[in-house]
Amino acid sequence: xxGDLDRDxxxxxxxxxxxxxxxxxTFALGLAVAAWGLRALAERYxxxxxxxxxxxxxxxxxxxxxxxxxxxxxxxxxxxxxxxLHDEHGRTLRSYGLGMGALRGPELDFYVxxxxxxxxxxxxxxxxxxxxxxxxxxxxxxxxxxxxIEWQTPRQFALVASHVMGEEKPLEKRLTTLWPxxxxxxxxxxxxxxxxxxxxxxxxxGEPEPxxxxxxxxxxDRKASKAKKYRENVKAHESAVRRLIASRxxxxxxxxxxxxxxxxxxxxxxxxxxxxxGPTTFNAAFPAEVPGKPDLRVFDFxxxxxxxxxxxxxxxxxxxxxxxPGAESFSRDLADALDEAxxxxxxx
Amino acid sequence: MLFSEPIFFPxxxxxxxxxxxxxxxxTQKTFLWAASYVFYGAWDVRFLALLAGSTVVxxxxxxxxxxxxxxxxxxxWLVVCLCSNLGLLTAFKYFNFFTSSTVALLGAFGLxxxxxxxxxxxxxxxxxxxxxxxxYVIDVYRKNIAVVRNFRDxxxxxxxxxxxxxxxxxxxxxxxxxxxxxxxxxxxxxRRHLAVFCLGYxxxxxxxxxxxxxxxxxxxxxxxxxxxxxxxxxxGYSVQxxxxxxxxxxxxxxxxxxxxxxxxxxxxxxxxxVNIQEFWRRWHISLSTWLRDYLYIxxxxxxxxxxxxxxxxxxxxxxGGLWHGANMTFVIWGLLHGVxxxxxxxxxxxxxxxxxxxxxxxxFIGWVLTFAWVVFCFALFRCESIQIFFDMLGRIGExxxxxxVDPRWWLVIVAxxxxxxxxHRYREVLRGLTxxxxxxxxxxxxxxxxxxxxxxxxxxxxxxxxFQF
Numbered sequence: 001x002x003g004d005l006d007r008d009x010x011x012x013x014x015x016x017x018x019x020x021x022x023x024x025x026t027f028a029l030g031l032a033v034a035a036w037g038l039r040a041l042a043e044r045y046x047x048x049x050x051x052x053x054x055x056x057x058x059x060x061x062x063x064x065x066x067x068x069x070x071x072x073x074x075x076x077x078x079x080x081x082x083x084x085l086h087d088e089h090g091r092t093l094r095s096y097g098l099g100m101g102a103l104r105g106p107e108l109d110f111y112v113x114x115x116x117x118x119x120x121x122x123x124x125x126x127x128x129x130x131x132x133x134x135x136x137x138x139x140x141x142x143x144x145x146x147x148x149i150e151w152q153t154p155r156q157f158a159l160v161a162s163h164v165m166g167e168e169k170p171l172e173k174r175l176t177t178l179w180p181x182x183x184x185x186x187x188x189x190x191x192x193x194x195x196x197x198x199x200x201x202x203x204x205x206g207e208p209e210p211x212x213x214x215x216x217x218x219x220x221d222r223k224a225s226k227a228k229k230y231r232e233n234v235k236a237h238e239s240a241v242r243r244l245i246a247s248r249x250x251x252x253x254x255x256x257x258x259x260x261x262x263x264x265x266x267x268x269x270x271x272x273x274x275x276x277x278g279p280t281t282f283n284a285a286f287p288a289e290v291p292g293k294p295d296l297r298v299f300d301f302x303x304x305x306x307x308x309x310x311x312x313x314x315x316x317x318x319x320x321x322x323x324x325p326g327a328e329s330f331s332r333d334l335a336d337a338l339d340e341a342x343x344x345x346x347x348x
Numbered sequence: 349m350l351f352s353e354p355i356f357f358p359x360x361x362x363x364x365x366x367x368x369x370x371x372x373x374x375t376q377k378t379f380l381w382a383a384s385y386v387f388y389g390a391w392d393v394r395f396l397a398l399l400a401g402s403t404v405v406x407x408x409x410x411x412x413x414x415x416x417x418x419x420x421x422x423x424x425w426l427v428v429c430l431c432s433n434l435g436l437l438t439a440f441k442y443f444n445f446f447t448s449s450t451v452a453l454l455g456a457f458g459l460x461x462x463x464x465x466x467x468x469x470x471x472x473x474x475x476x477x478x479x480x481x482x483x484y485v486i487d488v489y490r491k492n493i494a495v496v497r498n499f500r501d502x503x504x505x506x507x508x509x510x511x512x513x514x515x516x517x518x519x520x521x522x523x524x525x526x527x528x529x530x531x532x533x534x535x536x537x538x539r540r541h542l543a544v545f546c547l548g549y550x551x552x553x554x555x556x557x558x559x560x561x562x563x564x565x566x567x568x569x570x571x572x573x574x575x576x577x578x579x580x581x582x583x584g585y586s587v588q589x590x591x592x593x594x595x596x597x598x599x600x601x602x603x604x605x606x607x608x609x610x611x612x613x614x615x616x617x618x619x620x621x622v623n624i625q626e627f628w629r630r631w632h633i634s635l636s637t638w639l640r641d642y643l644y645i646x647x648x649x650x651x652x653x654x655x656x657x658x659x660x661x662x663x664x665x666x667x668g669g670l671w672h673g674a675n676m677t678f679v680i681w682g683l684l685h686g687v688x689x690x691x692x693x694x695x696x697x698x699x700x701x702x703x704x705x706x707x708x709x710x711x712f713i714g715w716v717l718t719f720a721w722v723v724f725c726f727a728l729f730r731c732e733s734i735q736i737f738f739d740m741l742g743r744i745g746e747x748x749x750x751x752x753v754d755p756r757w758w759l760v761i762v763a764x765x766x767x768x769x770x771x772h773r774y775r776e777v778l779r780g781l782t783x784x785x786x787x788x789x790x791x792x793x794x795x796x797x798x799x800x801x802x803x804x805x806x807x808x809x810x811x812x813x814x815f816q817f
Contacts, residue, residue, distance in 0.1 A: 012534050023791040030795020038803045144807055183354070187807070195804035 035191055042194040045201030048150045049114050056096060056118050058211065063122050064095040064338070065115055067108070068129020071278045073099025074321040077331040084335035091339060094122075100147075105134040105258060106159040110151035112262045116269050125338065126271050130259050130286040131278040131302070131320075136160045138180050149184045157185040159258065227317045237313045240281040241304050247283060259286070260296060274341055277302040279310035279330060281319045299337040307333060349390040351599040352553050359387070360603065363509075367607055373530035377504050380607065384509035388473075391513075395471040398436065399507060405432050406481040407502045410488045414495040422489055429485040433478040440474055445674030473513030475671055477506055479638055484520040486642055493521045501527045510604040514596050516614040516634035523609070531608030539782050539790060541605040546797055548598025553805045555764065556592035559584045561806055562753050567730055570740040574747030578740050580757055582727035586719075587761055589726060590619065593632070617772045619722070619765070622714035624688040627722060639668045654697075661693065662686035672729070677737065681729045688721060 047053070056062065066076045076097040085091040103111065112128060136159070142148050152160075164178045187193070230237070263273040274297040277284045284302040304311040310333065315326030322330055349356050363383045370376045389396045409429040416422040438446070454460075484505070487493045496502040505523050506512075566573050566581035573581070597614035604611045618631035628636045640649075644664040650657050662683065669682015695701055704710050731737040771778065782790065 009534075016533070019787045022787050023794075026788040026791025027795040027798070030792035030797075031799045032795070033792075034796035034799030035802075038799060042803075146807070149807075186354075190799070190802045192802045192805050193807040196806065 031190075035189070038191050038194070042191055042198040042201075045199075045205065046194070046197035048153070048188075049111060050197070050201065052098065052100065052111070053114055053118065055211065056098075056115065056120060058208075061094060061122070062096045062120060063093040064125040064127065065098060065120075065123060066095060066127040066129065066276070066334075067098040067103070067111060067115065068100075068276065068278075069103045069132050070099060070101045071131050071280065071320055071322075072097055072103075072129040072276075073101065074317070075099075075278060075327045075330045076334070077327045080328045080331040081335045084332040085339060088336070089339040091342070093125075099129075102132070102137065103129075104132050105136045105163070106156040107136070107151045108134070109159060109258055109262070110153065110156050113265060116265055116271065123269075123271055125342075126262075126266050126273050127276050127299070127334070127338070128259065128262060128273060129276045129278060131276070131280055131284045134258055136163055136181070138184075140180075143180050144184070144187070149187050152181065152185040152188040154185075154189070157181060227323055230316060230318055231313055234313060237281060237316065240319065241311050244281060244283060244302070245304055263296060272341070272345065273297065274299050274338070276334065278320075279307060279315075279322070279326075281311070281316065297341060299334065299341075301330065301333065349387055351596065351603065352549055360606075364606055368533050374500075376530070377527060378500055380509075381500055381504045381507060384504065384507040384512060387509035388507065388512055391472045398471050398474070399477065400503075402433065402436060402478065402481060403503050403506045405429070406485055406506075407496070407499055409485055410495045410502075411497075413485065413488050426485060426489045429482065433482050437474065437478055440471060442670075442674045449676075476515050476517055477512060479517050479635075479671075480519075481506060483517070483638060483642060487520055493524065496520065496524055508604070508609070510600040510607070510609075511611055514593070514600070515632075516597055516600065516611050517638050518611060518634070522612055526609055533608070536606060536608055538606070539785075540779065541602040542794060543782050544598050544605075545602035546794060546801070548595040548600075548602065550797075550801050551591040551595030551598065553595075554801050556588045556595060557806050558804065559588040559591070559757070559760075562757055563588070566753060567732070567736065567740075570736060570743055573743060573752045574750030575744050576749075576751055576755065577753045578743045580753050580755070582723050582740070583761060584753075584757060585730045586619070586723045586726045587764060589730075590615070591764075617768060619719060620715065620769070620772065621718050622711045623718055624685065624692050624721060627718055628685070628689065635668065635671070639664050643667060654694075657693065658690040661689045665689060676734055677728050677731055680734070681725050684725050684728070 056065065064081075066072055066081075076099060078095045078097055081095055082093060085093055098111065098115070100111075108128070108130075112126065115123075115126065138148060160181045161178060164174055164181070167174055167177075169177075259275060266273045275286060276299045277286050279301040286298070301307050301310055309315075310326070310330060312326075315322055315329060317323045317326070349359065363380070366379055367376055367383075370379055385396055385399070388399055406429055409425050409432075413422050413425045416425060484493075484496075484502075488495050496505070501524065504527065505518065505520060508518070508523070511518055563581040563584040566577050567585070570578055570581075594615040601611045601613070612634055614633050616630040616633065618627050621627035621630055644660055647660045647663065648656060649660060652660070663686070665686030666679060666682045669678045669680070669685070672678040672681075707713075727740060728734075728737045731740065785793070
């Protein structure tokens with residue numbers, strides 16, 4: 001009797017494992033197929049990054065998009081940029097400043113590619129601010145923020161994983177760094193919570209996109225007292241400028257292979273790319289020469305010898321950001337640089 | 349660690365795999381005990397000392413009650429158990445409430461005294477495991493069950509992780525016998541438990557948490573909202589708390605079931621009750637039966653004079669309200685339910701009750717009144733203070749056109765009610781369908797349901813409401 005029971009149990013166990021395997025596989029299949037379908041639904045009503053990109057969805061609006069970190073958010077002023085192009089160079093172009101705090105690396109890659117996917121037939125120039133280094137970064141205070149989840153598509157996660165795992169750190173440390181990115185990627189891949197955004201998008205269907213010239217969500221604490229404090233510390237500013245001249249653009253080149261790929265992606269859409277290195281008082285990480293990409297167009301404002309007026313202390317709010325007069329001057333210089341590039345292109 | 353958190357899934361898969369792989373039931377039980385302590389320690393390792401201490405004390409008390417030769421000694425050990433468990437509850441949960449209430453009372457008589465306060469964190473699930481321990485000791489005292497001789501078995505009964513932090517409050521008489529006979533993997537109803545877990549997850553995360561997002565602002569500042577919003581928030585909270593707590597119970601029952609153990613049912617479609625007595629037979633069943641068996645009956649239950657029965661009902665419910673937390677809103681909530689139970693009983697004893705039962709729409713009217721009462725009381729239960737509750741009441745009839753909360757939530761609530769009705773009515777049919785469906789179809793359906801649930805899961809993490817109790 002016992003032998004029969006054992007045989008019976010073994011047969012049952014075999015059947016159990018088989019059903020468990022089959023059930024798990026079909027569960028994964030059902031999950032994947034349904035997630036794919038729901039993703040298509042969400043993309044229709046609330047595409048990833050919509051909140052920041054929706055002003056660009058207005059047709060036939062912009063010829064130039066400037067995209068980058070808070071350096072762009074604070075430093076780029078479309079009114080001065082367009083006025084300089086119009087008044088000094090006779091060009092009438094509309095521009096949009098897509099500045100987001102700490103926009104860099106894989107997240108910047110996500111937005112650059114998203115902008116290129118938008119139906120913007122008049123878009124001709126993409127000015128990408130690469131002043132800060134392009135290493136992926138995720139502070140704990142930002143875990144599970146919608147913005148940090150939205151950009152973690154498979155391509156972006158692969159970029160992050162390749163960067164983090166390529167670092168010369170103990171494996172445990174690398175995995176710890178990667179873990180929050182992986183969680184965000186999981187949330188993004190499984191569309192967790194996207195139903196809310198889709199429903200809001202559905203409600204807003206038919207409403208015209210808001211006319212904005214800059215996204216409203218970057219915030220810098222622009223206190224007059226802070227700017228005054230910076231202005232008073234002339235020695236520190238001058239010393240920073242001297243250091244910048246002595247050792248300019250010696251940042252890590254490891255993460256800069258990524259920006260070089262954006263030019264090719266833009267070229268497929270007939271869009272020209274220029275990399276903008278801003279007038280910060282620290283060394284910008286973008287190298288003068290990217291290996292294998294010698295002909296990248298770089299608008300370099302990180303050299304106090306070339307653009308001394310941008311290093312006036314009154315133009316600087318802190319080591320990264322500009323004051324209003326600084327922003328005006330920088331925007332006009334950027335317009336001049338763009339005009340020169342356009343002239344060169346036209347000559348060709 | 350919450351059942352709805354990603355970290356719980358690998359934890360549970362590991363527990364499941366190890367629990368069924370280990371040879372020997374004793375080893376399996378030891379493993380589950382250890383796993384339960386890991387689960388509880390994930391909140392705060394310091395709480396483990398409290399859990400372990402409470403377990404040791406009640407285990408010793410149980411043995412001593414059995415060994416005691418006189419009634420006085422048995423009673424003395426029972427008092428030790430009550431003092432230790434209720435002392436824990438008082439120290440961690442009620443001390444500040446009692447002292448501040450006393451100071452406020454003295455203040456009303458013109459006596460000003462400083463209120464001593466304890467800066468302590470309320471250990472998760474304290475009310476649940478202390479009530480469970482008390483029930484065991486009282487059952488031993490009453491000779492309803494034999495004392496548990498194996499400490500590991502007793503510790504597992506107290507700490508078994510699926511029910512540790514928010515119930516259902518288990519009785520030793522139900523659980524301890526399950527530790528005597530090793531369950532078999534082939535007896536586990538996987539399909540049912542997986543479906544129940546998914547249903548619980550859906551109720552908690554997709555319904556309760558989403559409703560909370562809509563109604564929380566109304567409870568935070570009711571004066572900013574109109575009449576419709578306030579009514580929607582009150583009704584919505586009743587749906588939220590039901591889905592939150594019954595969803596947790598479903599997940600607990602399913603988790604225990606997958607590990608080979610049976611937990612008792614905690615909810616039975618309570619919002620379909622036609623009177624408040626029936627509601628309490630169907631809402632948080634493990635607590636209401638606990639209160640009935642260990643408090644109401646201990647005070648004489650229904651075997652005393654009618655006025656004393658009413659007193660027993662009111663006191664039991666008042667203490668039941670206090671069990672939920674150290675706040676006057678909970679106490680008054682319990683009091684209101686006690687009064688309603690007494691009134692229902694008093695009405696049942698009159699001739700009008702028989703006549704009322706013959707009225708064609710009596711059940712429907714009874715359901716409407718019961719549901720309205722439950723919603724009213726839960727609105728008080730949810731408010732941070734009585735003042736906020738009065739603010740909410742004050743808004744009724746005001747600014748009815750102002751809609752700060754999306755009015756489509758009314759449709760959602762009605763749809764959920766209809767779905768619950770259909771589910772309750774056809775549950776056997778649904779159970780048959782899940783049992784008969786081919787494995788691939790079942791897997792696909794479960795996967796698609798999981799994708800849909802995740803799609804509407806709000807990103808903000810919300811603990812289960814009953815964890816705070």
